[in-house]
Amino acid sequence: xxxxxxxxxxxxxxxxxxxxxxxxxxxxxxxxxxxxxxxxxxxxxxxxxxxxxxxxxxxxxxxxxxxxxxxxxxxxxxxxxxxxxxxxxxxxxxxxxxxxxxxxxxxxxxxxxxxxxxxxxxxxxxxxxxxxxxxxxxxxxxxxxxxxxxxxxxxxxxxxxxxxxxxxxxxxxxxxxxxxxxxxxxxxxxxxxxxxxxxxxxxxxxxxxxxxxxxxxxxxxxxxxxxxx
Numbered sequence: 276x277x278x279x280x281x282x283x284x285x286x287x288x289x290x291x292x293x294x295x296x297x298x299x300x301x302x303x304x305x306x307x308x309x310x311x312x313x314x315x316x317x318x319x320x321x322x323x324x325x326x327x328x329x330x331x332x333x334x335x336x337x338x339x340x341x342x343x344x345x346x347x348x349x350x351x352x353x354x355x356x357x358x359x360x361x362x363x364x365x366x367x368x369x370x371x372x373x374x375x376x377x378x379x380x381x382x383x384x385x386x387x388x389x390x391x392x393x394x395x396x397x398x399x400x401x402x403x404x405x406x407x408x409x410x411x412x413x414x415x416x417x418x419x420x421x422x423x424x425x426x427x428x429x430x431x432x433x434x435x436x437x438x439x440x441x442x443x444x445x446x447x448x449x450x451x452x453x454x455x456x457x458x459x460x461x462x463x464x465x466x467x468x469x470x471x472x473x474x475x476x477x478x479x480x481x482x483x484x485x486x487x488x489x490x491x492x493x494x495x496x497x498x499x500x501x502x503x504x
Contacts, residue, residue: 282429284411289350289390291342293421294400299326299375325396326373329500333373334394335488341421342392342405343487346381347480349407350390355479359383361390363487367495374497423454 302323324330325337351359361381367374376395383389405416405424412432418425429443465473472478492498 282412283407283409283414283431285387286350286407286409287387287389288408289346289388289406290393291345291390291405291421292393292395292400293338293341293404294393294395294398295338295420296399297325297396299323299370299396302326305332305371326371328372328498331499333375333497334377334396335367335374335491335497338396338421339374339377339379339392339394339491340484340488342394343379343381343484345405345416345421346390346392347484350381350383350388355477355483358480358483363490363494365491365494367491367497369495369497372498374495377491377495379491 302325305323305327323332325332331337346361347358351361353359361383364380364382366378368376376397377393379392381390381392400420402419403415403417404421407414407416413430415428415430416424416426417428425446425448427445429445431439431443433439461473461475465471
């Protein structure tokens with residue numbers, strides 16, 4: 276829709292947020308453990324995973340990946356090694372070694388495109404969690420969270436920014452669940468067919484997104500115990 280149909284012209288800027296109100300200050304403290312015994316330690320009742328650096332606790336890896344993925348789909352081009360690599364600016368609010376809130380700006384080379392991606396465990400995201408601004412209009416994406424889109428609203432405008440027609444609202448109701456069944460089905464189909472990676476989401480793209488988040492962590496000063504292993 277954004278790239279093929281050019282329904283809002285050339286996309287310039289995107290905002291996307293994923294927030295959960297987790298009240299981590301009320302959760303159990305992190306238990307100290309030997310990293311070598313992490314796989315066998317009983318952690319379910321000793322600490323909260325969101326507060327545990329050894330479990331990738333915090334906002335970035337759990338929910339921050341969703342705004343970054345929306346940015347990759349809507350503002351970038353290509354996948355894996357052929358993808359556009361943006362310039363990254365980032366800040367993080369760290370509490371006891373994990374990130375409670377993140378703000379990431381991605382600037383794409385040779386274009387005016389910018390993506391502002393935020394995530395937090397302090398507050399829940401509003402229903403409209405994503406906004407894409409273009410030369411001929413705006414697209415808003417709504418739903419319970421950035422991981423569960425339910426409605427797309429297209430607002431077209433003229434050269435002066437005035438709305439040209441009634442909003443084009445496209446709603447869709449997925450099957451029961453929160454979307455993970457599509458991932459599971461895709462894996463099952465690939466395994467059954469003997470494929471080693473998925474055509475829509477190749478391994479190279481997963482690695483690229485992990486490197487992107489590693490760079491965000493480096494800029495924000497977030498480290499995990501495994502980083503020194």
